[in-house]
Amino acid sequence: MAHSAHDLIAVPKAILNDVVEIRRDIHMHPELGFEEVRTAAIIADRLKRLGYDVRTKIAQTGVVGILRTGKPGRSVLLRADMDALPLEEATGLPFASSIPGKMHACGHDGHVAILLGAAAVIAERKDELCGTLVLCFQPAEEGKGGAAVMVREGVLDDPHVDVVYGLHLWSELPCGTIHTRPGPMMATSDTIEITVRGKGGHGAKPDHTIDPIVTAAQFVNSVQTLVSRKVDPLEPAVITIGAFHGGTASNIIPEDVHLLGTVRTFNEALRDEMPAKIETVLAGCCASANAKYDFTYLKRYPVTANDPREAEYVKELAAATLGPQRVGLTPKVMGAEDFSFMLQQRPGCYFFLGARVDAQPETPHHSSHFLIDESAFEAGIRMMVALALDAPRQS
Ligand SMILES: [Zn+2]
Ligand SMILES: [Zn+2]
Structure with missing residues (x-):
């Protein structure tokens, strides 16, 4: 059960103001995955000044701040991702990105600021802590799987971590509320890469060619029936072809066409069947046209699945910390999250x-217009502090 004293967690005004300043500074200086050098330096410097045992360069730019109390209790990891997106900012904010083509458009700047704010509050309440606390600042969440690299480089093993928590700002939910769900919460995310190989020639003599445009177009249409006809209607799944590249002129039939797509599911067994299912459709389309193909299926992020007990605990703790009216159950989301790699290893x-x-x-x-309400940060800090104080005491 959550400690009832946590509704007393107060965030001093000076820390709150500082957190907004950190967020705006990082927002102005966005860095893409595995390039978060400036951001990591700010984090390491602040954690050191607060008295944490700091490790840098885990997964290239990752930073970890460790606090060992020497008292019995679980070892708890709190995670913030640090990377921005390759996107031109169009918000017109006074602290908009100063770097062309890069933008914090997912809120990871806020995640860093919130966890640094929590680090400051926790440092002031060190005596109330037990167990071990690991503050984990992770690179490259957006597509490059920085969490998996941190896991490979031992972030869960030294010190041994018992339980992991991750927060994500969400621009669709009411400001300052906490939403989660037991079990699968976010989808798998895999990538398909296809080349349809035909035989090029004159656009006026299609009978002398093998037209890869028509074959690839047929595949794009046919593969849409895979989810509607070959997948259990009660299982969510998405196949999207997001890129279709081929040809150079109106009267030339090209040699080949390149396709890129994404595949999302909530079920690892279904996910495992997807490569063969998709390739069967592709092989059929190509066979009927006498075309050849290359097919690559890249498994990227697994399902983000919460431990049911821990999800219940987070809801109870959030209700005790912020009030029950600020806690809710989120529906599943088709987006993906590399925190899933940590949740595969630990509850x-x-x-x-x-x-x-x-x-x-x-x-x-x-989106290039992405906005968040910074007044949500206080609830985020209080939640992270509550986890640091209370989660080590749980069994
Ligand atoms: Zn994102
Ligand atoms: Zn994100």
């Missing part, structure tokens, strides 16, 4: 911190 819970700007609700994640 834990990933949760959303609502940060919707009510006046401008159409500012989704990964």
Whole structure:
């Protein structure tokens, strides 16, 4: 059960102001995955000054701050991802990105600021802690799987971590609320790469060619029936072909066509069947046209699945810390998250911190207009501090 004293967690005004300043500074200086050198230096410097045992260069730019109390208790990891996206910012904010083509459009700047704010509050309340605390600042969440690299480089082993928690700002949810769910919460994310190989020639003599454009177009249409006809209707799944490249002129039939796509599911067994299912459709389309193909299926992120007990615990702790009216159950989300690699190794819970700007609700994640309400940060800090104080005491 959550400690009832946690509704007393107060975040001093000076720390709150500092957190907003950190967020805006990082927002102005976005860095892409595995390039978070400036961000990592700010984090390491602050953690050292607060008295944490600091390790840098885990998974290239990752930073970890460790606090060992010497008292019995679980070892708890709190994670913030640090990377920005390759996107041109169009928010017009006074602290908008100063780097062309790069933008914090997912809220990871806020994650870093919130965890640094929590680190400051925790440092002041060190005597109340037990167990071991690991503050984990992770690179490259956006597509490059920085969490998997940190796991490979031992972030869960030295010191041994018992339980992991990850927070994500969510621009669709009411500001300052916590939403999570037991079991699968976010989807798998895999990539398909296809080349359809035909035989090029004159656009006026298609009978002398093997037209890869028509064959690839047939595949794109046919593969859409895979989810509707070959997958259990009660299992969510998505196949999207996001790129279709071929040809150079109106009257030339090209040699080949390149396709890129994404595959999402919530079920590892179904995920394992997807490569063969997709290739069967592709092989059929190509066989009927006498075309050849190359097919690559890249497994990227697994399902983000919360331990049911830990998800229940996070909801109870959030209710005790922020009030029950600020806690909710999120539906499953088809997006993906590399925190899944940590949740494969250890029990834990990933949760959303609502940060919707009510006046401008159409500012989704990964859009050049992405906005969050910074007044959500206080709830995020209180939640991270509550986890640091309380989660080591749970069994
Ligand atoms: Zn994102
Ligand atoms: Zn994100």
